[in-house]
Amino acid sequence: MTLPEAPRGRPRDTRAHQAILTATAELVAEAGYAATSIGAVAARAGTGKDTIYRRWSGKAELVYEAVFTETESGPVPDTGSLTGDLTALVEALVQEFSAPAAAAALPGLLADFAANPGLRSRIRGHFLAPARTRLAEVFERAVRRGEADSAVPVDLVLDTLAGAVFFHVGLVGEPAGPRLAGQLAGLVGRGIEAR
Amino acid sequence: MTLPEAPRGRPRDTRAHQAILTATAELVAEAGYAATSIGAVAARAGTGKDTIYRRWSGKAELVYEAVFTETESGPVPDTGSLTGDLTALVEALVQEFSAPAAAAALPGLLADFAANPGLRSRIRGHFLAPARTRLAEVFERAVRRGEADSAVPVDLVLDTLAGAVFFHVGLVGEPAGPRLAGQLAGLVGRGIEAR
Numbered sequence: 001m002t003l004p005e006a007p008r009g010r011p012r013d014t015r016a017h018q019a020i021l022t023a024t025a026e027l028v029a030e031a032g033y034a035a036t037s038i039g040a041v042a043a044r045a046g047t048g049k050d051t052i053y054r055r056w057s058g059k060a061e062l063v064y065e066a067v068f069t070e071t072e073s074g075p076v077p078d079t080g081s082l083t084g085d086l087t088a089l090v091e092a093l094v095q096e097f098s099a100p101a102a103a104a105a106l107p108g109l110l111a112d113f114a115a116n117p118g119l120r121s122r123i124r125g126h127f128l129a130p131a132r133t134r135l136a137e138v139f140e141r142a143v144r145r146g147e148a149d150s151a152v153p154v155d156l157v158l159d160t161l162a163g164a165v166f167f168h169v170g171l172v173g174e175p176a177g178p179r180l181a182g183q184l185a186g187l188v189g190r191g192i193e194a195r
Numbered sequence: 196m197t198l199p200e201a202p203r204g205r206p207r208d209t210r211a212h213q214a215i216l217t218a219t220a221e222l223v224a225e226a227g228y229a230a231t232s233i234g235a236v237a238a239r240a241g242t243g244k245d246t247i248y249r250r251w252s253g254k255a256e257l258v259y260e261a262v263f264t265e266t267e268s269g270p271v272p273d274t275g276s277l278t279g280d281l282t283a284l285v286e287a288l289v290q291e292f293s294a295p296a297a298a299a300a301l302p303g304l305l306a307d308f309a310a311n312p313g314l315r316s317r318i319r320g321h322f323l324a325p326a327r328t329r330l331a332e333v334f335e336r337a338v339r340r341g342e343a344d345s346a347v348p349v350d351l352v353l354d355t356l357a358g359a360v361f362f363h364v365g366l367v368g369e370p371a372g373p374r375l376a377g378q379l380a381g382l383v384g385r386g387i388e389a390r
Contacts (some may be wrong), residue, residue: 006236034246051217058359062266075368091213103309106305106309107305107306107309107310108306110302110305110306110366111299111302111303111305111306113366114298114301114302115302120367120368123366123367124369125366126282133261152382156359156375156378156379156382157382159358159359159362159363159367160355160358160359160379160382160383162358163355163357163359163360163362163363163366164222164351164354164355164358164359164361164362166358166361166362166366167354167357168354168358171305171308171358171361172315172317172318172319172323172354173309173315173318174319181350183348183351184351184355186386187347187351187352187355187383187387188355188382188386189386190383190384190385190386190387190388191381191383191384191385191386192382
């Protein structure tokens, strides 16, 4: 099927892209990280392996995107307050880390990142970049409203929020209670307030 | 870990205990987590494997204690201010995560914890207990001085501090700059202030 208003090939590319991500998340949740191969993903998504390798450097990057960036496609939260925006960002993080695919992917993903310096050197600049952009937008709005202290490094806030959620949900493996996102956002929000 | 005053036979036990922890940290740093076995630790420490199994449930618990609890043997920081005490606690965390043995141990340790629900269920109550006790002492002193808000859960503060250091040093693999501990302690200290 061709959609006339779209550039040639685009809709099919987008569909293939999403099918690959969905197949990856499903396979990881069902079979685990080690048993998920690019070939198995291609077969389930109905694409060729070359289509996958044109877009992703390999399994670690593909699984990371399939499991940890789904919530980064929507609009950046804009509730009118720093704590409200941070709560929404943390709720999305909690949701990502609580998904079965995340629990299944994390140990293998961490091992691959640890073993591969080339991959690891791209964490800050590549893998975390979309989350950082969203947080920076929230932070800059709060600075303009006079709520947040512009001297606080955004990366410190990102490491603190993502680290706390990762530690609680991903590492200790405790389910996130309904108050976790609000409590963490409240702590960090007060911690970066303008004075 | 703190050993109380010695019952009979204690000095020899204490020496064996420390020799086992030192041998474990050395082996992990030299050969990696996977290649570190209880047998190899026993041989290097000059003890029997049974001595190790009397004290530790297995490799994961032994490596965790060898790599991540060394700084828990000294006195709890008491600088007179919440931020000062938190800075000292975070500096110790940064030092632990920056050690070669920690970088070498983390991926395998995380995989073992993830794969073993029995081990994982003991993280909060057993593995994190000494760090939590130290942080609780700092926090309760700050509450008594009127500095900290007694309503903040200590576990939330622990997850935030440990998670941020773990994320920055252990996961992203960035060396901790000289300002990291102070910046993180400042953010969290302001975040839990009494108002």
